Amino acid sequence: MSGVLSSVDARTKLVGQNRLEILLFHLGGRQHFAINVFKVQEVMRLPKLTALPDCHPVVRGVTHLRGQTVPVVDLRQAIQMGPLKVDDVDATIIVTEYNMTVQAFLVGGVDRIVNMNWNEILPPPGGAGRQHYLTAITRIDEKIVEVIDVEKVLAEINPYDTQLSDDIYENDLLAVIRGKKILIVDDSKVALGQMKQVLTPMGLEIVEASNGLEAYHQLMHWKESGMDIDNDIAMIITDAEMPEMDGYMLTTEVRRDPVLKELIIVLHTSLSGNFNKAMVQKVGCDGFLSKFAPHQMATEVQSLLRKRFMG
Incomplete structure (x- = not known):
């Protein structure tokens, strides 16, 4: 797989175009899974792995x-499919950065990188067997690919x-x-829950959306209903990578809308901090929050709201 991650610079150009690249892999079976290349x-x-005493059962070593010392997580076991049998697969690790930490995921093998539009990445259907561990699905070569x-x-x-x-x-x-509304947008229920624990004590009315398109429709509904956007909506906190619209x-889209354009928007993501600070300026966000830092979130949200509502 040398060269599979050949050009990060080329991938940064996808930002703002609602496009992404995903890395396809399998977990010792025929089903394909994926993660965003930016996290790889x-x-x-x-x-060779070194075992650690008293570590979590899904950490192989x-x-x-x-x-740096990097933990290696058996991804198959972590999503409750049973441990990966390393002896009879072409075992590979995918080294990733999430929330400013580095970890590796043990997988059966890596296939290739696919360039896609976010509107081709869809929320998992209700009743999906592994929906508990999916943020999205897509179809490549007439086969379903599950995004972990x-x-x-x-x-x-x-x-x-928290x-x-x-x-x-x-x-x-x-x-x-x-009582003012705050719109939080993320395809991960875990991330939504974490944000709610920090924001609930502020007394804000929390409105959730699971992707950018759902959030955009909610904003359009508020606008068309005649809501006082500038006074009634405190801010938007959004993940970077989500199905249908990132x-x-x-x-x-918010910055293009003459009614919505002054809303506070904060990017809240587990992607690389330095990368996202540049993207904040490119697309016009008011701030950037790394997942998941509750103290930083509470401090930054209150700072932005104080400037807006108390001068």
Whole structure:
């Protein structure tokens, strides 16, 4: 798979065009799975692993890559398909960066990279067998490809602490913003739940959307109903990569709309921080939040709302 991740610069040009590239892989069977290439640092054959005592059952061990210790997660076992049988597959690891941490996923083998439009990436249908661990599905070569909710996998291995002390919340501000709507957009139920735990104490009315297109339709509904957009909607917090319409395209569409264009939009994503800081400027977001940092979220959200509603 040398060269499979050949040009990051070329992929950054996809941003704002509602396009992405996904890396296809399998887990020892015929079914294909995928993750976004932007989260992938490297693809390599399974190296020798060092076992760790008392680690999570889905962590096969650690390996040392470029001066850092990287945990290797059996992705098949993590999504409850049973452990991967390394002896009879062409075992590969996919080294990724999520939430400013590096980890590798053990997979049966990697196929190729496919360039797609986000409107070809669809939410999983109700009743899908592995929907619990899917954020999306798509069809390639007449076959269904399942996009794994890696954030859920990682949260189960190392649960996030979302508890914040009461003194982080600014009471004078909360009195002003109480009851205003905040639209949170993410295809991961885990991420939505994490955001709600931080935002609920602020007294905001939280409205959820599972992708950019759903969020855009919600905004259009509010606009067409005659809502006072500038006063009643506090802000939008959106993931970057989502089925049907990504966060970059959602931001672009909001900024194009004369009624919606002044809304605060914050990008909230597990993709590389440096990359997204550049994209924030490119598409016109007001801020960037790395997943998942509850203290940073509470502080940044309140700072932006104070500037908007209290001058």
